[in-house]
C-alpha cells in the first residue's frame with residue numbers, strides 16, 4: 001500500500017512489528033527447547049533443572065520499543081503476576097499477555113512481573129506516529145450532529161460494545177497460534193488513527209481500518225475466536241459483530257450487510273462470518289475493522305503480515 005506509506009509520512013520498514021517479530025522468535029525457541037528454558041543458556045538450564053524443577057528465574061520477553069497504536073504480545077512464566085503501569089494483566093496458560101498502546105500514548109510503558117520474591121521491571125520505549133487528517137463530507141447531518149434522542153441511542157450502543165469488550169479479558173489466548181490476517185481484500189479507504197473532520201467538524205480519531213468492497217463481499221475472521229456480539233441497526237455502526245480472540249483482544253466489524261454467525265459460535269481464522277454492507281454512518285459499502293485490547297483501540301494494519 002504505497003499510498004498509505006506515503007500519507008503517514010514514514011515507511012513501514014522503519015517500524016518494529018512487536019507481535020509479528022516476537023512470535024516467530026518465541027516459536028522457534030519453544031520448538032527447540034521448550035519455553036521455560038528460553039532465558040537461560042542451555043547449560044544453566046540443565047543445571048538448574050536438575051537442582052529443582054521449579055527453580056528457574058523469572059523472565060520477561062518483551063520488545064524494547066513499540067509504536068503508538070501497537071499491540072504488544074509478551075511472555076512470562078505463567079505463574080507470575082504482571083502489570084502494565086498500575087493495571088494488572090491476564091496471563092495465558094502458556095504465559096502470554098497483551099498490552100495495547102493507545103494512539104496518543106506519550107510516556108513509555110513500564111511492565112512489572114512478579115513471582116514469589118522475584119520481580120522484574122522493564123520499560124518499553126514508545127515511539128510517536130504521524131497521523132493523517134481525513135476530511136469526510138456528505139455524511140447525513142443527523143449522524144454528524146445527532147438530535148438528543150439519537151445521541152442517547154449512540155451512547156447506549158457504545159456502552160453495549162464497551163461492556164462486551166471488557167467481559168472476556170481473561171479468555172484463552174486463541175490468537176497466539178495463527179496470529180491475524182486481513183478479513184477482506186479491497187482498497188484501504190481509511191487508516192487507523194487519522195484525525196477525522198466530518199462535514200467540516202473535527203471529531204475523534206478513526207479507531208480502525210476501512211476496507212472498501214462491493215456490498216455482499218464475504219468477510220472472514222482475521223483470527224481464531226469466539227463470537228461475542230451480533231447486533232443489528234446500531235445508529236452509527238449499523239449491523240455489528242464482535243469476535244473475542246482471547247486475553248482481552250477483540251475484533252469489531254461494522255457497517256455489515258449480513259451477519260452469518262451467532263453469539264457463542266467458535267470461529268477459525270478464514271471462516272466467513274459476515275458480508276460487506278453500508279449500514280449505519282457510511283458513505284459507501286466498506287468494512288470497518290477495529291482491533292481492541294480491552295477498550296484500547298490498536299492499529300489493525302500493524303498485526304497482519306505486511307503486503
Ligand SMILES: [Zn+2]
Nearest residue numbers: 190209210288
Ligand atoms: Zn471506519
